[in-house]
Amino acid sequence: MKAREGDYAYAYGVVSGMTAKLIDDKTFDELARFRSVEEVVAFLEGTDYEPEIKKVVGKTIEIENLESALKRHFVRIYRSIVSSIPESDRKDLNRIISESLKVENLKIIMRGIHSGMEPEKIEEMLDIMEDEELITELTKAKSVEEFIAGLEKTEYHDVLESKLPEYKELGNLLPLENSLDKHMIDSWRGVVSKDLRRFVEIKTDTINIRTILRCKISDIPSKDYIIEEGHLKDKLSEMERGEVKDVLEILDRTTYGKAAKEAMSEYEKTHSLISFEKRLESDILTFLKENAILRPLGVFSVMSFINAKRREVKNLNTVVICKHYDVPPEEIKEILM
């Protein structure tokens, strides 16, 4: 049975109460000016993070323990919110959030290994994760092949292994990253909620736009990497045929027009689309926020809060690491999301 608007009333109350406790930007500025990790820990002990922080604080503070305490806090909050939403949407939302976090982490590790980064550096860049042990182990892989072999007992192994020859041939991560995206979108099929389906469609569009543009820049045919879904489904073949500029012009006539227009001028100047890709990602967050305001009694309020909480935890993680390495406050402020 589909969830009705009123069924989200309790979850909305929970999320609203939790929103009030989120650490605001002003406080993050103050945290960046704190003198040590110990001061940050003392601050966190007076917040919602207390139960997780207390478990890891002893005579000395281990930075790794602190990081996992922050992540455990996110997992606790996440589980508590998900348990408060209507049962009919619970499984789907859980699938969407956890799958996107997993795929995001796997991509970060692959990129790190591909570019020869140290495991510790890769680990610092990772998002919040549930399967911490496996992910940490994967960061230690010496090559992308070893990384894929490390995923043997997971659903991602076959997905990635099938694209390994293409990766070797092209020397580009695009086939592997794309296969993960495709797998993610496939795993989201059959989502019952209309709102969640709208989210999946937007996410699919974002992936398709990014893939087509990356393929064009790398001079790789994009046909095999396209996901034949989303709002842009009818325009995909047209987008595949043209150049980068043509793609942006096609997008200009769609809901992605504003972002495409900005990307066009940037592309003409720098021949880079990085900020366009970032813009597409942030547009998804804006979509969630706007819909959460328009219809607070719905899944978007919950998703919007989860994103805000995720950002808070990542920022706290950044502050803790930066304090540990004595990074100046101004630099910390720049790194914060």
Next chain:
Amino acid sequence: MAVEGIITTFFSGNVLGAVGAAIAIAIAGVSSARGLEIAGNTAAGATGENEENFSSALILQALPQTQVIYAFIIGILIILGIMGGNMTPEKGFLSLMAGIAVGITGISAVSQGKVASSSIGATAKNASVKGKVLIFVVMPEIAALFGFVTAIMLLITGQVF
């Protein structure tokens, strides 16, 4: 003859009045309960996170209750008319209309519950908007108030009580 008897009985003032009272309380009652449920669930969630949200949530949650109070008043007035023993078919028909007016406008309680829910959420996020959001929650009340006044006027016009 039997059919005529049924029609006469059904369209008697007492039956029409009773149906009006029942419609009023049933529709408004169900709507108020739904509105209270929606607002109450948000209030419970917000209070669970922070007990300080309790007082403002309570005020906002209570507002969808008024629709059933209006319906209850109209229902009582109609029943008083029936008990007076002078409920003609004309008075019964006006009572029925009064019941429909207050009952159907009472559906506004569901919308009010949703606005109350959003307002409880807004207050939980930012306590300083407490007074302002109260205005938003009162707005759907106007429809119910109009229905109530119309119902009262119908009963006065028909000299039902």
